[in-house]
Amino acid sequence: MKKTSLLLMLSLMVLSGCAESSALIKANSTSLRTDVYEELINGATTPQGFADLRVTTTLKTHKPGIYSAKDIHGTPDYKLLLNIDGQAVLLRGNLQSQNSESSGLVDPEAGDGIRYRFSKNIRLKAGTHRVVVALPDDEIAVAKEITLVEGKMNNLVLEPIYNKTPGKWRPAIYSKTSFKEGIKEIKIMLNGREI
Numbered sequence: 227m228k229k230t231s232l233l234l235m236l237s238l239m240v241l242s243g244c245a246e247s248s249a250l251i252k253a254n255s256t257s258l259r260t261d262v263y264e265e266l267i268n269g270a271t272t273p274q275g276f277a278d279l280r281v282t283t284t285l286k287t288h289k290p291g292i293y294s295a296k297d298i299h300g301t302p303d304y305k306l307l308l309n310i311d312g313q314a315v316l317l318r319g320n321l322q323s324q325n326s327e328s329s330g331l332v333d334p335e336a337g338d339g340i341r342y343r344f345s346k347n348i349r350l351k352a353g354t355h356r357v358v359v360a361l362p363d364d365e366i367a368v369a370k371e372i373t374l375v376e377g378k379m380n381n382l383v384l385e386p387i388y389n390k391t392p393g394k395w396r397p398a399i400y401s402k403t404s405f406k407e408g409i410k411e412i413k414i415m416l417n418g419r420e421i
Contacts, residue, residue: 247360250367251307254358258312263350277352277374281308281359282345283384283412286324286335286405298363300340306384307360307367308346319344334388334403344384352376359384359412368412370421385413 290300298304306317319342328336352374360367374380389407414421
């Protein structure tokens, strides 16, 4: 009985998380403003009161058509949503087929798949901002507040956390994750620190 109750509670928590992410994606997919940031095209000096922000991520998905013909993983239609203080943009990634071998005991990106590189350089007012990043097709979204330092290039790095591979239970240190199982969540790092 205890196991059934625990399993039911965990299932409800997962479904609740999916519902929250879906609502966050829906609410932040459309721009409510257009004056929050501007795209940086050249490396001009940052004006007083402003900060530059480089948003980057690299992640890996399975190749297209593996699970269904309608699956957009591995295609140019797979996008990253970035919303800062109500100004939204869908970023298109640079794609590259990649078949990499394991580079250690546990390498979640080993195998044949598609590597995406997303990048955006923007300029906005220094200070605190609300950032939402999402992978709409995976129904994963994260909202955080960040504080940008004036006159500096700030780096916002998004790191994918992949799902665990099915199989026998393993101690936590040996749990194996793989891009083939999909992305579970996004970890956000600002200037080298997790937020």
